[in-house]
Amino acid sequence: MATRDGTAEWRGDLQSGSGTVSVASGLFERGNYSFASRFEEGPGTNPEELIAAAHAGCFSMALSNILSEAGHQPESVRTTAKVHLRNIEGQPTIAGIDLVTEGQVPGIDQQQFDQYAAQAKEGCPVSRALAGVDDMTLEATLAS
Secondary structure, three states: OOOOOEEEEEEOOOOOOEEEEEEOOOOOOOEEEEHHHHHOOOOOEOHHHHHHHHHHHHHHHHHHHHHHHOOOOOOEEEEEEEEEEEEEOOEEEEEEEEEEEEEEOOOOOHHHHHHHHHHHHHHOHHHHHOOOOOEEEEEEEEOO
16 A cells, blocks of 8 residues: 655744645645634635545545445545534544535435445545544435
8 A cells, every 4th residue: 555645844833833735746735824724714724624635535435436336336426524623621623524425326315325425434544544533424415
């Protein structure tokens, strides 16, 4: 299996400092982040947004694989992951993740899609890596 790299640099103190994040592939280089982009609504990215993108991508791939292996070739699987950063006992904490997915999959019904989506939620590597998050929800919709 492959090893993937990401790099971050932070300059200054927490409140007034700033940083950049990059991925080794070069697809995303020097994305700016700051206290405001992480804990408020300021411009730039943040670690939680990157976790959300990684989780959505992993889940969509896992669900597509599960569907295909079951003989149901998906036309598409689109997922949004919403990562909730909360202050718990004075510490910033990822307190919840909501996975919202929609699939276009011919030949199955909503109940089957729900079952396959639940399997993907339990099995995707990013879900497993985030197993310490207390509240991880899943909303799955089969598009018609």
